[in-house]
Amino acid sequence: MIGAAIAGLARLIAGGSVQWAERPSSVPRVYFANHTSHLDFVLLWSYLPRELRARTRPVAARDYWESSRLRRYLAGEVFRALLIDRAGPDARSAVDRMAQCLSDGDSLILFPEGTRGTGEEIAPFKSGLFHLSQASPDIELVPVAIENLNRILPKGEFLPVPMVSRVVFGPSLRLVDGESKDDFLARTRAALEAIRGSA
Amino acid sequence: MDRELLWLMAGVVGVLVLSTLVGQVLRLRARSARSRETVANLNARIAAWWAMAATFAVASLTGGIGSIVLFALLSFLALREFITLSPTGRADHRALAWSFFVVTPIQYVLVGIEWYGLFSILIPVYVFLLLATRLVLSGDTDRFLERTATIQWGLMACVYCVSYAPALLLLDIEGYDSGSGKLLLFLVLVVQASDVFQYTWGKLIGRWRIAPSVSPNKTWEGFVGGIACATLLGAGLWWATPFNPLEAAGMALLIALAGFAGGLVMSAIKRDRGVKDFGTLLPGHGGVLDRIDSLLFAAPLFFHVTRFFF
Numbered sequence: 001m002i003g004a005a006i007a008g009l010a011r012l013i014a015g016g017s018v019q020w021a022e023r024p025s026s027v028p029r030v031y032f033a034n035h036t037s038h039l040d041f042v043l044l045w046s047y048l049p050r051e052l053r054a055r056t057r058p059v060a061a062r063d064y065w066e067s068s069r070l071r072r073y074l075a076g077e078v079f080r081a082l083l084i085d086r087a088g089p090d091a092r093s094a095v096d097r098m099a100q101c102l103s104d105g106d107s108l109i110l111f112p113e114g115t116r117g118t119g120e121e122i123a124p125f126k127s128g129l130f131h132l133s134q135a136s137p138d139i140e141l142v143p144v145a146i147e148n149l150n151r152i153l154p155k156g157e158f159l160p161v162p163m164v165s166r167v168v169f170g171p172s173l174r175l176v177d178g179e180s181k182d183d184f185l186a187r188t189r190a191a192l193e194a195i196r197g198s199a
Numbered sequence: 200m201d202r203e204l205l206w207l208m209a210g211v212v213g214v215l216v217l218s219t220l221v222g223q224v225l226r227l228r229a230r231s232a233r234s235r236e237t238v239a240n241l242n243a244r245i246a247a248w249w250a251m252a253a254t255f256a257v258a259s260l261t262g263g264i265g266s267i268v269l270f271a272l273l274s275f276l277a278l279r280e281f282i283t284l285s286p287t288g289r290a291d292h293r294a295l296a297w298s299f300f301v302v303t304p305i306q307y308v309l310v311g312i313e314w315y316g317l318f319s320i321l322i323p324v325y326v327f328l329l330l331a332t333r334l335v336l337s338g339d340t341d342r343f344l345e346r347t348a349t350i351q352w353g354l355m356a357c358v359y360c361v362s363y364a365p366a367l368l369l370l371d372i373e374g375y376d377s378g379s380g381k382l383l384l385f386l387v388l389v390v391q392a393s394d395v396f397q398y399t400w401g402k403l404i405g406r407w408r409i410a411p412s413v414s415p416n417k418t419w420e421g422f423v424g425g426i427a428c429a430t431l432l433g434a435g436l437w438w439a440t441p442f443n444p445l446e447a448a449g450m451a452l453l454i455a456l457a458g459f460a461g462g463l464v465m466s467a468i469k470r471d472r473g474v475k476d477f478g479t480l481l482p483g484h485g486g487v488l489d490r491i492d493s494l495l496f497a498a499p500l501f502f503h504v505t506r507f508f509f
Contacts, residue, residue: 013279017479154289159296162279164478164486 003053003078007046014039014152016164018047021171026052028102029140032129034192035111036119036150039160044109044144047167057101058109061086095128099135119150122193125185133175140172141188145196170195201379203439211252218245243483259380266365266380271307275299276487278357280477285349290339294330298354302326306362313369322359327351356495363498372509375441385440386454389433390497393455397425414466422459429455441509450501457500458493465492
């Protein structure tokens with residue numbers, strides 16, 4: 001109920017055109033997207049068919065989402081976010097928890113750049129996506145390009161400026177046997193870059 | 200419930216039923232790929248018309264407040280599409296947030312509380328001064344006038360002009376119940392019918408382009424045929440207005456001409472920005488701004504001319 005209201009609000013403010021290269025599927029998968037705004041995952045999530053929304057969890061930073069009661073409520077009850085520690089020794093356990101979510105039948109939303117950018121360049125990917133793919137090699141990875149959110153709610157702003165956005169769900173890919181970490185991260189980043197540029 | 204308003208709405212439903220039937224017949228008869236595409240677009244437009252008419256009917260039936268909320272929402276969506284295509288930058292963020300979340304609601308609250316004196320000058324006077332002041336405080340002088348002027352223009356077109364449509368409900372006309380929403384429906388019917396008539400005449404016999412560098416689809420045949428039909432339609436609806444048939448024809452002519460100008464101006468903006476449509480919200484039509492571009496110019500003119508003479 002609250003989830004549907006938030007999804008509706010996100011689309012009223014930041015909605016626009018959405019494209020799917022493949023049909024939405026309820027098989028657990030990892031959506032990985034470029035990151036420029038706090039609204040990124042809300043908008044991506046709002047575009048998932050309703051039944052998939054309930055089974056898709058954003059991977060988010062614990063320090064941000066536990067910093068106020070409202071955020072903690074939204075992260076915990078509405079988005080069912082998988083909160084991870086950005087700075088900390090247990091990167092390993094974060095990957096394990098993500099892999100556990102996938103094997104429990106949930107999908108994940110991941111921002112492999114690790115932090116929000118300005119919207120011009122996609123930053124080099126952090127290694128989490130690679131380690132997760134090693135831990136769950138059968139999982140499909142879906143690149144999702146999100147455009148204009150850096151203008152709608154840029155870093156450091158509290159109120160969004162409503163604008164039309166564009167969200168493209170690209171063709172899925174997965175880890176190839178024997179692929180090195182650098183090759184894999186470059187390939188996944190290129191896949192995201194390619195759908196971002198496509199008109 | 201106003202009997203004349205019901206007749207107008209019944210008429211709209213009749214026309215939509217008829218066009219749906221025609222659309223389906225055309226779909227069965229379309230042979231070439233190109234005509235199939237045209238007919239598919241036509242049918243998408245008709246389906247969207249049903250949705251728009253239903254939304255409008257619900258708004259009208261809830262009285263003045265429904266219409267105000269509907270047009271406030273249209274302003275919000277139109278401004279959103281307009282700003283998306285504007286060369287605004289990071290420094291404009293706060294001023295833009297103000298425009299959406301403060302200026303737009305206040306403008307419609309003023310319609311709601313019938314404060315004509317402030318409603319008619321809020322954006323052209325107060326916002327004009329405050330917006331430039333807020334923008335200069337951000338300290339970014341790069342293309343300052345271009346950014347300021349664009350935001351002001353967006354507010355004038357998408358909020359100020361659109362708010363004149365529900366403001367028609369406040370007009371105080373002797374012996375006529377403006378609050379019933381018939382005058383608003385008259386404006387919307389004439390302006391949208393004019394668009395449809397122009398499109399239809401243009402598609403059927405259009406040859407001579409009226410403004411080839413702005414809009415390749417607008418032809419002299421579409422212009423003359425469309426405006427003439429809209430004028431006749433307006434005259435035929437005189438019974439729902441405070442006008443006699445001749446006055447109603449004159450008003451409809453004014454509405455249709457202003458609407459044409461609005462469509463042309465918005466086309467020029469789209470062309471400059473290199474896009475075909477402002478958005479994708481209405482299948483077949485484009486965005487909200489593509490659908491109400493003619494209303495923008497027609498509403499304030501119709502309001503003031505009516506207010507002056509009646």
